[in-house]
Amino acid sequence: MHRMAQRGLAIASTIALLVTAAGCSGDDGSGPGGASVPGVTDTEVTVGTHMPLTGPASAGYSKIAPATKAYFDYVNANGGVHGRKITYKIMDDGYNPANTQQVVRQLVLQDKVFAILNGLGTPTHTGVLDFLKSNRVPDLFVASGSRSWDQPDKYPGTFGFNPDYTVEGKILANYAKANLAGQKVCFLGQDDDFGRDSLAGVEKVLGAGAVAVKQTYVTSNTNVAPQIGAFKAAGCQVVVLATVPGFTALSIGTAARLGFKPQWLVSNVGADHPTLAKQLGAAAPLLEGMVGTNYLPMQNETANPWIQLFTKINKEHNGDAPFDGNTVYGMSVGYLFVQTLLAAGKDLTREKVIEAVQKGGFQGPGLVPLRFSAKDHSGYGGQRLSKVSGGVQSYFGPAYETDEADGAVNEYTATPAAPPANGVPTVS
DSSP states (O other): OOHHHHHHHHHHHHHHHHHHHHHHHHHTTOOTTTOOOTTBOSSEEEEEEEEOSSSTTHHHHTTHHHHHHHHHHHHHHTTOBTTBEEEEEEEEOTTOHHHHHHHHHIIIIISOOSOEEOOBOHHHHHTTHHHHHHTTOOEEEEBSOOGGGOOTTTOTTEEEOSOOHHHHHHHHHHHHHHHSTTSOEEEEEETTHHHHHHHHHHHHHHOTTOEEEEEEEOTTOOOOHHHHHHHHHHTOSEEEEEOOHHHHHHHHHHHHHTTOOOEEEEOGGGOOHHHHHHHHGGGGGGGTTOEEEESSOOTTOTTSHHHHHHHHHHHHHSTTOOOOHHHHHHHHHHHHHHHHHHHHOSSOOHHHHHHHHHHOOOOSSOSSOBOOSSSOOOOBOEEEEEEEETTEEEEEEEEEEOOSSSOOOEEEOOOOOOOOTTSOOOOO
16 A cells, blocks of 8 residues: 555544544543533433342342332323433343343443442442443442442442441341340341441440351352351340341241241341242241331331322332332332432533532431432431331331441431422422
């Protein structure tokens, strides 16, 4: 090829690369002067999530994302947010971290979603934190209580939703200290941040060394007989469970088979009675007396205006699916995301949505406040205790707030906000 022709080709190639690079810059919302924002048009905003629709954690959790989508469909039917309809892409990761990385890459790189919303699981979501950060994708309201989501200096675009597991452990231990004093306390937790953070909270209240037997499980092994057998052999009287629903049911069922009947104190992520009762079937009465935690309205509180709203939406937009705590959770996430879009404004960018969350001030179904600020990216700051009695799970006592450090566990007495008349938030 002639030298001049070669030079012309090289220049053309360079220009093409520059144009491509400029186009990529606009794709990620960083382009100057109103460049396009991934997942956002004048009429639509597209977000995505990873959820265990199948696999060891699918029991109950597979209902969360459809419930969130149902709330979005309701909002869309009422005009959307700033004139935009919300499209929610739900990807099944089977609670397998390798799958999570694959589906999240697809959502970000191929589907060009605006944000990842409520990705579920501690081991699964941990594996995509750096990827989402490097691609500057808002990582909103992670469905887990790991303290990993609350690192604003390291992950400025990541925010939690659940109370963190240490807060939860402190509240459960506070109950044990006040009501089960002198009894031998033992602990079973998932072998990751979920179990470790929860145990840390329990020991902050009861003291290091106060937990007589500590056991862990992995979701790939559904035999928990060795752990439960160890509790029985040690004479444990109280067992704290930091378990997903399937392993809560497994633990309680296995204990019954071994003739072991402790007082169960169960993390909110694994304490939804309808989910557990379905798992246990005819053995559901084993749940009698189980103490759990939660921070959202209980699904059986039919006089609660939030439950009335969500029940209506469930019938109209979710095929009238069985209504449980996972349904309430999913719609609560949807309500918070709509509030966030409204607060971010009509000229939506990724930066504005992060600023809106950090500004805080959201009021929704929660029994305690969300903590969002520039320095705090954790979610709800406390919980309320529940107990199964006569086959019905009900709240008792006050809600509690505390921190993940050594602060006291304090009662929270303010009345939760009521939903707007049409169920769609307005700009606050």
